[in-house]
Amino acid sequence: MTGLATQNENDPDKAVISTSNWRLVYRKLKKNKTALWGGYLILLLILVAIVGPYLTTHDPVRVDFSNRLQSPSAEFWLGTDHNGRDIFTRLIHGMQITLIVGFSSVLVGAVIGVPLGILAGFYGGALDSVIMRFIDVLLAFPGILLAIALVSVLGGSIGSVIVAVAVFSIPTFARVVRGSTLTIKKLEYIDAVRALGATDLRIIVKHVLPNILSPIIVQSTLRIAIAILVASALSFLGLGAQPPSPEWGRMLSDGRNYMFDYPHVALFPGLAIVVAVLAFNLFGDGLRDALDPKTKK
Amino acid sequence: MFKFIVRRFLQTIPVVIGVTLLVFSLMHLIPGDPAQIMAGETAPPAQVERMRDRLGLNDPIYVQYGRYMANLLQGDLGQSIRSNRNVLDEIRPRFWITVKLAIYSTILSVFIGLIAGVFSAVRRYGLADTTIMIIALFGLSMPNFWLGLMLIQYFSIELRLLPPSGWGTWQQTILPVITLGTAGAAIIARVTRASMLEVINQDYVRTARAKGLSERLVIYKHALKNAMIPVITVVGLELGALLSGTVLTETVFSINGMGRMVIQAIGSRDFPVVQGVVLIFALMFVMVNFLVDVSYRYFNKRVDYN
Numbered sequence: 001m002t003g004l005a006t007q008n009e010n011d012p013d014k015a016v017i018s019t020s021n022w023r024l025v026y027r028k029l030k031k032n033k034t035a036l037w038g039g040y041l042i043l044l045l046i047l048v049a050i051v052g053p054y055l056t057t058h059d060p061v062r063v064d065f066s067n068r069l070q071s072p073s074a075e076f077w078l079g080t081d082h083n084g085r086d087i088f089t090r091l092i093h094g095m096q097i098t099l100i101v102g103f104s105s106v107l108v109g110a111v112i113g114v115p116l117g118i119l120a121g122f123y124g125g126a127l128d129s130v131i132m133r134f135i136d137v138l139l140a141f142p143g144i145l146l147a148i149a150l151v152s153v154l155g156g157s158i159g160s161v162i163v164a165v166a167v168f169s170i171p172t173f174a175r176v177v178r179g180s181t182l183t184i185k186k187l188e189y190i191d192a193v194r195a196l197g198a199t200d201l202r203i204i205v206k207h208v209l210p211n212i213l214s215p216i217i218v219q220s221t222l223r224i225a226i227a228i229l230v231a232s233a234l235s236f237l238g239l240g241a242q243p244p245s246p247e248w249g250r251m252l253s254d255g256r257n258y259m260f261d262y263p264h265v266a267l268f269p270g271l272a273i274v275v276a277v278l279a280f281n282l283f284g285d286g287l288r289d290a291l292d293p294k295t296k297k
Numbered sequence: 298m299f300k301f302i303v304r305r306f307l308q309t310i311p312v313v314i315g316v317t318l319l320v321f322s323l324m325h326l327i328p329g330d331p332a333q334i335m336a337g338e339t340a341p342p343a344q345v346e347r348m349r350d351r352l353g354l355n356d357p358i359y360v361q362y363g364r365y366m367a368n369l370l371q372g373d374l375g376q377s378i379r380s381n382r383n384v385l386d387e388i389r390p391r392f393w394i395t396v397k398l399a400i401y402s403t404i405l406s407v408f409i410g411l412i413a414g415v416f417s418a419v420r421r422y423g424l425a426d427t428t429i430m431i432i433a434l435f436g437l438s439m440p441n442f443w444l445g446l447m448l449i450q451y452f453s454i455e456l457r458l459l460p461p462s463g464w465g466t467w468q469q470t471i472l473p474v475i476t477l478g479t480a481g482a483a484i485i486a487r488v489t490r491a492s493m494l495e496v497i498n499q500d501y502v503r504t505a506r507a508k509g510l511s512e513r514l515v516i517y518k519h520a521l522k523n524a525m526i527p528v529i530t531v532v533g534l535e536l537g538a539l540l541s542g543t544v545l546t547e548t549v550f551s552i553n554g555m556g557r558m559v560i561q562a563i564g565s566r567d568f569p570v571v572q573g574v575v576l577i578f579a580l581m582f583v584m585v586n587f588l589v590d591v592s593y594r595y596f597n598k599r600v601d602y603n
Contacts, residue, residue: 137315141575142582143541149575152563153326229440233545236442237560252443259446260454270443277438285434 025214028290035286041279049095058086060093061244069262079264081255083244087264090246091272097247098276101162101231102224108166110220113173118204118212120174121181132178135171144168144230151239158247161240165227176219180212214291221284225277232273248273298594305590309583316579320572321365325358327568335378335566348378352569374573379565384573388555392577394464395543395554401474402539406481407532413482414489414528419516421494429486436483441542445476445549462551469550477546481535488531492524499523526593533589537582 029035053060058076064084072079078087120131138146147164154160184190185208193203232249234240241247243254248269255265324331332349333340340348353361368375374384413433417426452472453461463469496502497520505519506512544556551557555574562570 133311133315136312137319139537140312140316140579140583140586141319141541142537142578143539145541145544145575145578148541148544148559148563149320149323149571150326152571153323153328153568155328225438229438232440233442236440237545237548239560239563249440249442252446256446259450263450266443266446266450270440270447273440273443274435274438277440278434281434281438 025290029286032286032289034282038279038282038286042283045095045276045279046099048092049099052092052095056089056092058089060085060090060246069258072264078268081265082258087268090251091268094246094248094251097158097241098228101158102228105162105165105227106169106220106223108162109169109223110173110216113170114177114216117174117177118181118208121178122185122204122208135174138171144233147230147234148239151234156239156242158241161231161234164234165230168230169223169227172219172223176215177212180215181208184208184211218284218288218291221280221287225280225284228273228277301594302591305587309587312583313580317366317369320576321362323572324568335568375569377567377570379567384570387570388573388577391553391555391558394552395556398473398477398543398546398554399539401470402477402481403536405474405478406485406535409482410485411489413486415493415521417486417490418493418497433483433486436479441476441480442545442549444479445546448472448476464552473546473550473552476549477539477542481539484535485528485531489524489528492527493520496520496524529589529593533586536585540578540582
């Protein structure tokens, strides 16, 4: 009986609020030109990552010394590297790595960080203290240092890069989610739902989580941008992807010794990173503006 | 204020203990046998055994941690496996290079970031504002190691104006500091702009204007001072990125600081050195955060950390 009442009285209302909210977000996003561009750019990058490798005619890893360090031409659009490999082809293949590492590391970071943040915010007390001290310890390592330390022990591979960048993302999610959960928890309707006999799990899943979704989405988008930067930095340092991987940071470190005479070797992989990071930053900025209640007018 | 400083300082103790635990655990996160990996893949069993003995890996883990902490409290970070020297002695000459690089870059990013942010806010939606914000977005999206390489390419190789590597002379300082400071400048510019725009619309700023104060006075005396609070928070956060960014910057410019040291130690599987440098970086950052919070409190008396 109580369960039914909860269902009938709360869910339809919530559904109405959230759909109108999402429509509002979409309308505001549509008006924000730069955010739209970011969104389109992300879709384009994903498309290129999926179909691009089938369209390129060169081999991304096969060494061909006869075409070593060619300048950009009709055959090699962005030139070739020190092993005679077509840079354009390598960048297209590297796009897959970049997006997979960006999405999956942020996903893993969120899957761990979000529950930690909800538990800390929802239950408070000793649990909150324990979780937040753990987060403080992770945050005591400046910037990408913890990620560097982790890949250094896990060994150089795309898999360890994903783990390292995920751990690097956990504190951000936990903190943002904890803050939002604290705000939601104090709202009257949570008391109402509880009075109707809803369990903690039900309150968290049905009422808290949907309401903190927008900061999570904004954070995820912006974190993907950071994840791409960190992952490419790890590979640039020689700790992540190993040769002959067409990972962009790795391409930069491989091309470093030749860039003085052949600037294109280092120019284009860097530009590729800038475009990918920019796309997620633009979209994330636009989403934040669209989802921020302060600008909801 | 004194009570606040003491309380805030006490809060750093559990964090520091947690940091030592994590740094200590690093060696045990190595998949496989750490002794084998540090002795070398092809090392004979006897040599691996000696390495295991030397690292104290035969003792129960809590004994190992206890010994690690006891040594740490006496300022002993262990010995480098490659050079056999004390890790702290190895770090010492490199420490100040990294600190200087980080401080110069911080000054640059705060300076440029504040000016650009205020300028943008005052000329909201104008051409200058749009241009600055686009540059800031690029600055934010650019890998600093790539920026460093491009600066070397242009200023060192093509124009032959500045040295491409090393540290010591003022010429050698310019490119690394720009490389490391750019992202921070971009972030500070964005936050300063947003914060200024919020403050400019407040009643007391309107009042200051209504009193007939000059625009300059309104902006610099009334608005900027209050807009600084979120900016300080961001500067504090950015210091972390700056500190660890030294790893990339030092690698690009071949500067022999702590950042390059940790990468070289990883390359030669010298984990006691890796642990030592990571620990020093973390302790520095905990200290910096403590100082940021104290200065934050000084600017904003309402802050209460309990």
